[in-house]
Amino acid sequence: MTLFEWLKENDKSLSWLGREVGRTPSVMSRLAHGHIRPTNDVVARIELLTRWKVTAVDIEATFQERRRLAEPARAAS
Amino acid sequence: MNAFGSAKLVEARGMAILAPFLAQATDGTLVVLGKGPLAKALQHTLGDAILRMPDGRAWSLELKIEERETGNLFLESWSNRNLNGRDGHIARGSTPGWFLRIQSEVLGYYFLDTDTFYLIDVFVLKRWAFTDWNIARRFPEKQQSRREQPNDAWGWCVPLKVLEKEVTFLRRRPRAELEATNALYA
Numbered sequence: 001m002t003l004f005e006w007l008k009e010n011d012k013s014l015s016w017l018g019r020e021v022g023r024t025p026s027v028m029s030r031l032a033h034g035h036i037r038p039t040n041d042v043v044a045r046i047e048l049l050t051r052w053k054v055t056a057v058d059i060e061a062t063f064q065e066r067r068r069l070a071e072p073a074r075a076a077s
Numbered sequence: 078m079n080a081f082g083s084a085k086l087v088e089a090r091g092m093a094i095l096a097p098f099l100a101q102a103t104d105g106t107l108v109v110l111g112k113g114p115l116a117k118a119l120q121h122t123l124g125d126a127i128l129r130m131p132d133g134r135a136w137s138l139e140l141k142i143e144e145r146e147t148g149n150l151f152l153e154s155w156s157n158r159n160l161n162g163r164d165g166h167i168a169r170g171s172t173p174g175w176f177l178r179i180q181s182e183v184l185g186y187y188f189l190d191t192d193t194f195y196l197i198d199v200f201v202l203k204r205w206a207f208t209d210w211n212i213a214r215r216f217p218e219k220q221q222s223r224r225e226q227p228n229d230a231w232g233w234c235v236p237l238k239v240l241e242k243e244v245t246f247l248r249r250r251p252r253a254e255l256e257a258t259n260a261l262y263a
């Protein structure tokens with residue numbers, strides 16, 4: 001499950017997640033969109049908060065997917 | 078992140094549970110010494126964390142976190158024995174393991190899969206281990222093989238049953254105890 005799917009399903013916001021994890025909403029947004037790869041501390045906290053519905057594997061998959069999508073754009077420029 | 082269960086991630090998963098647990102269980106304040114320019118120097122003498130109790134007393138803690146409980150504790154004798162090649166040994170020598178160097182007052186050993194946290198008095202444990210080299214005489218020294226390990230780490234695998242009988246420890250269930258008070262989840 002992606003982080004966005006979990007937030008929607010549980011009626012939670014990125015701001016709420018940021019408060020719980022100790023990061024700004026902007027960082028959480030970049031993380032949820034796969035723009036950044038979070039530290040292990042943040043991954044572990046997200047796993048706990050979501051009761052392992054969102055795991056390190058899900059977070060890494062989002063990051064890799066974003067990277068894959070960005071490749072053609074990067075190559076073209 | 079190169080693996081789902083990488084050692085660093087396992088450690089982070091454990092700390093995400095242990096940090097709130099230790100603070101809640103003791104009413105104390107936990108200071109984890111993992112980051113910052115002084116971290117290495119502080120960890121060398123104090124261990125991984127300091128727990129300040131409500132009465133002002135501070136306890137130094139060495140924390141070990143493993144993914145799976147096997148019935149043993151791995152007490153590291155060599156962090157890098159480094160005896161596989163002459164040149165490497167001449168260049169870097171050998172590095173004693175944490176169990177030989179540990180100065181903390183309490184060793185906390187946490188297993189994620191069983192949610193079991195063992196708390197052991199380090200002085201009592203070391204006196205038991207090193208009086209007449211009790212530990213080396215009774216338990217074979219083994220190379221660490223459980224997870225990716227760039228160093229040539231060695232240690233003694235000591236059954237928890239033996240430690241319970243001969244050293245004694247406290248056993249807690251951090252995740253379950255936090256869940257019971259709804260302190261862990263959203």
